[in-house]
Amino acid sequence: MTRLSVSVARHLQADGREFRLDVAFDSDADVTILFGPSGAGKTLTLHAIAGLLRPDRGTIRLGEQLLFDRARRVDVPTRQRGIGFVFQDYALFPHLTVAQNIAFARSRGWMQARGMDTADRQLLESFDLAACADACPAQLSGGQRQRVALARALAAAPRLLLLDEPFAALDAPLRERLRGELLALQRSRGVPMVVITHDPDDVAALGGRVIQLHEGQVRTPP
Numbered sequence: 001m002t003r004l005s006v007s008v009a010r011h012l013q014a015d016g017r018e019f020r021l022d023v024a025f026d027s028d029a030d031v032t033i034l035f036g037p038s039g040a041g042k043t044l045t046l047h048a049i050a051g052l053l054r055p056d057r058g059t060i061r062l063g064e065q066l067l068f069d070r071a072r073r074v075d076v077p078t079r080q081r082g083i084g085f086v087f088q089d090y091a092l093f094p095h096l097t098v099a100q101n102i103a104f105a106r107s108r109g110w111m112q113a114r115g116m117d118t119a120d121r122q123l124l125e126s127f128d129l130a131a132c133a134d135a136c137p138a139q140l141s142g143g144q145r146q147r148v149a150l151a152r153a154l155a156a157a158p159r160l161l162l163l164d165e166p167f168a169a170l171d172a173p174l175r176e177r178l179r180g181e182l183l184a185l186q187r188s189r190g191v192p193m194v195v196i197t198h199d200p201d202d203v204a205a206l207g208g209r210v211i212q213l214h215e216g217q218v219r220t221p222p
Helices: 042-050 098-104 110-115 118-126 142-155 172-189 200-206
Strands: 004-014 017-027 031-035 057-062 065-069 083-086 160-164 193-197 209-214
Touching: 004 042, 017 042, 017 209, 031 042, 031 200, 042 083, 042 160, 042 193, 083 142, 098 118, 098 142, 118 142, 142 172, 172 193, 172 200, 193 200
Parallel strands: 031 193, 031 209, 083 160, 160 193
Antiparallel strands: 004 017, 004 057, 057 065
């Protein structure tokens, strides 16, 4: 399994408030969970891994590849890191259909969506989205939007998948069902995941390696 090594620090200050992120952990688990309350630094850590936030110091390594090293001036661009990201609000393109959202992830642009290749069709089928391929996100349920976001993230064949509070916007029965779907997805595709959550039920259901964050630091030993 691909090993993720993170050791980063970032000082943020705005409107008279400041926050210091200083986290370090290693994980080669199938599922790594960043767990903690709101404001603990979970999303900032995820953004640093993805290349959406530049740390003040530290290193990030995925497998044998060094993604970030401030001292050595290494900072691999987000699109070249081989990392998929599912945002909390899913960040789907509202004016594109399900099929176009997925096709866009392959960097071909939405105009190519009608000529979907076999891999795209397989994603639609495996996520039970074929029937709504021509629908736009506003026409979908919360569970369907999440599956579209996952399919789009996987369309680019990432080495690592990051998920920011993937169940937060769902009701309890749907959360329970989609936790199971997420684990089944991980097992079938073998893509390691980093999931952030503040819900103990997510931790109990997903298992894996748990990194507890509090006020910008790892509370439990890595």
